[in-house]
Amino acid sequence: MSFGILKGKVGIITGALDESSIAWKTAIKAHNEGAKIILTNAPVAIRMGKIKDLAEKIQAPLIPADATSLEDITKLYEAAHSEFGQIDFLLHSIGMSLNVRKNRPYTDLNYDFLNKTYDISAISFHKMMQVGLKLDIFKEYGSIVALSYIAAQRTFGKYNDMAEAKALLESYARSFGYHLGKLKKVRVNTVSQSPTPTTAGSGVEGFDKMLHYAEKMSPLGNATADECADFIIILFSDYTKKLTMQNIYHDGGFSSVGVTEEILENFKDA
Numbered sequence: 465m466s467f468g469i470l471k472g473k474v475g476i477i478t479g480a481l482d483e484s485s486i487a488w489k490t491a492i493k494a495h496n497e498g499a500k501i502i503l504t505n506a507p508v509a510i511r512m513g514k515i516k517d518l519a520e521k522i523q524a525p526l527i528p529a530d531a532t533s534l535e536d537i538t539k540l541y542e543a544a545h546s547e548f549g550q551i552d553f554l555l556h557s558i559g560m561s562l563n564v565r566k567n568r569p570y571t572d573l574n575y576d577f578l579n580k581t582y583d584i585s586a587i588s589f590h591k592m593m594q595v596g597l598k599l600d601i602f603k604e605y606g607s608i609v610a611l612s613y614i615a616a617q618r619t620f621g622k623y624n625d626m627a628e629a630k631a632l633l634e635s636y637a638r639s640f641g642y643h644l645g646k647l648k649k650v651r652v653n654t655v656s657q658s659p660t661p662t663t664a665g666s667g668v669e670g671f672d673k674m675l676h677y678a679e680k681m682s683p684l685g686n687a688t689a690d691e692c693a694d695f696i697i698i699l700f701s702d703y704t705k706k707l708t709m710q711n712i713y714h715d716g717g718f719s720s721v722g723v724t725e726e727i728l729e730n731f732k733d734a
């Protein structure tokens with residue numbers, strides 16, 4: 465499926481680690497839709513991951529950048545600008561919690577880890593917008609998208625400190641979306657995606673059960689990474705020019721459901 469709806473556009477995609485990454489699938493679809501892409505990820509992810517294969521496949525420059533580093537973000541934008549000029553879209557597809565990784569329960573957080581969670585998973589989004597605004601990297605009616613999860617609104621115990629990171633991320637889309645809209649006519653949105661089997665997703669304790677539960681709670685079933693990428697392409701395109709400052713659930717209907725028959729089935733003897 466390809467309609468050329470990103471023909472002539474240029475964008476930066478963060479966070480492609482391997483074929484399961486939402487960013488990986490988005491990069492391929494954006495390329496197929498006619499866009500030129502600049503890929504970036506943390507230096508360690510570039511060394512350890514498979515992103516070089518993706519860069520080769522879609523002929524994308526690959527620029528290492530730790531998304532928490534203002535210096536790295538500046539270098540990334542400067543390199544992107546000298547290659548392609550201003551950009552039409554940016555995907556923030558970055559998340560990591562050391563508390564989750566090291567099995568620290570929510571009631572016994574390590575606060576140094578917590579600061580890292582916020583910095584990597586949310587403040588990096590603000591940094592990418594702030595540096596981008598200062599360098600005037602975003603084209604008029606450009607589109608900035610970040611990925612979120614419904615734990616920003618509802619409690620999922622094992623999602624841990626990522627819940628607040630996602631709440632902050634969504635708030636940045638509104639607050640920075642206001643300023644970028646006024647100053648540059650740039651859109652900023654978050655996509656709240658179904659649980660998706662990726663490296664980051666699977667790191668959450670009990671992920672398989674959450675995936676299964678969400679599948680049974682969603683009238684359309686869970687949205688896959690591939691479907692998420694399709695939706696992000698629409699958000700990058702000119703078909704959503706006046707959509708901004710929104711958190712959009714891309715979750716098969718999960719967020720609007722109280723309970724389904726499939727879930728109640730488990731209690732039929734109660």
Ligand SMILES: NC(=O)c1ccc[n+]([C@@H]2O[C@H](COP(=O)([O-])OP(=O)(O)OC[C@H]3O[C@@H](n4cnc5c(N)ncnc54)[C@H](O)[C@@H]3O)[C@@H](O)[C@H]2O)c1
Nearest residue numbers: 479481485486506509531558559611659660662663664665
């Ligand atoms: N998988 C899910 O269930 C799910 C659901 C909703 C939202 N999301 C969000 O989608 C986004 C993408 O995650 P994914 O599921 O594709 O997993 P993924 O593991 O493929 O991607 C996460 C990426 O973050 C990158 N990253 C981590 N620290 C970084 C840093 N300091 N600088 C730059 N990059 C850094 C990693 O290298 C990796 O490429 C994340 O924001 C995640 O929270 C995921």
